[in-house]
Amino acid sequence: MLVSATEMLKKAKAGHYAVGQFNINNLEWTKAVLQTAQELNSPVILGVSEGAGKYMTGFKTVAAMVKAMDESLGITVPVALHLDHGSYEGAKACIEAGFSSIMFDGSHFPLEENIAKSKEIIEICHSKGISVECEVGTIGGEEDGVIGAGEVADPEECKMIADLGVDMLAAGIGNIHGVYPANWAGLNFDALDAIQQKTGEMPLVLHGGTGIPDDMIKKAVTLGVSKINVNTECQLVFAEATRGYIEAGKDLQGKGFDPRKLLAPGTEAIKAKVKEKMELFGSVGKA
Numbered sequence: 076m077l078v079s080a081t082e083m084l085k086k087a088k089a090g091h092y093a094v095g096q097f098n099i100n101n102l103e104w105t106k107a108v109l110q111t112a113q114e115l116n117s118p119v120i121l122g123v124s125e126g127a128g129k130y131m132t133g134f135k136t137v138a139a140m141v142k143a144m145d146e147s148l149g150i151t152v153p154v155a156l157h158l159d160h161g162s163y164e165g166a167k168a169c170i171e172a173g174f175s176s177i178m179f180d181g182s183h184f185p186l187e188e189n190i191a192k193s194k195e196i197i198e199i200c201h202s203k204g205i206s207v208e209c210e211v212g213t214i215g216g217e218e219d220g221v222i223g224a225g226e227v228a229d230p231e232e233c234k235m236i237a238d239l240g241v242d243m244l245a246a247g248i249g250n251i252h253g254v255y256p257a258n259w260a261g262l263n264f265d266a267l268d269a270i271q272q273k274t275g276e277m278p279l280v281l282h283g284g285t286g287i288p289d290d291m292i293k294k295a296v297t298l299g300v301s302k303i304n305v306n307t308e309c310q311l312v313f314a315e316a317t318r319g320y321i322e323a324g325k326d327l328q329g330k331g332f333d334p335r336k337l338l339a340p341g342t343e344a345i346k347a348k349v350k351e352k353m354e355l356f357g358s359v360g361k362a
């Protein structure tokens with residue numbers, strides 16, 4: 076069931092658990108995430124970066140595939156189709172394409188400009204029942220070629236963006252995208268606490284879910300994180316399982332070269348990873 080992320084995140088914040096956003100790259104990814112959410116009776120958010128959207132030939136293709144798959148698989152749990160780190164133009168294209176949720180990432184703009192653009196996107200989205208995520212304090216690491224510095228967001232700035240009426244707020248708390256370096260200092264819980272105190276009921280979003288230790292994830296959830304984004308971890312297990320299949324020479328046996336066979340171990344690995352994360356985030360049975 077394709078819905079905006081608003082209700083599922085309000086419920087998550089009130090119920091002290093988090094909904095996972097799993098980024099999708101193709102049909103196998105989408106199918107694996109949807110089937111796992113249904114099996115575990117968990118709400119879920121499908122994240123689509125601008126790069127992944129382009130790879131899948133455009134946001135319209137993605138929206139059409141997700142809507143049709145949701146229907147043909149008989150998915151009854153709430154599913155939000157969400158643009159991840161959208162530009163102003165990307166956000167408008169996804170609104171047009173039929174996404175149910177949008178992240179407008181204006182964190183690299185001066186605050187005034189981030190506020191003005193966020194406000195405009197929020198107005199358009201809310202008039203169409205689409206939920207909106209905005210960001211304060213750039214999330215570090217590399218995503219689609221954009222390298223952020225990994226700032227810690229200013230709680231006052233978070234409140235200013237929260238007050239615009241966003242449905243979820245991404246705030247940098249020392250988290251970065253991709254694999255964490257060995258000398259990573261960990262999440263800044265004092266900053267998270269201060270942000271939650273300023274923003275109250277606002278569901279907070281933790282980006283860069285890959286590689287954050289389980290105890291830090293659990294603590295972040297107690298401090299108001301209601302949405303956790305995971306991308307790289309699914310890519311790593313998919314690659315590992317696919318490599319295992321080829322290294323074992325299975326593509327050379329019988330019809331093992333058939334893409335439906337070749338991609339199956341990777342798809343199963345994504346399912347197992349998504350299950351592990353849903354259990355950790357506490358969203359199982361919350362649909």
Ligand code: 13P
Pocket residue numbers: 098122159160251252253254281282283284285304305306307308
């Ligand atoms: P990871 O790739 O580090 O899991 O981050 C995902 C993310 O935050 C997408 O916005």
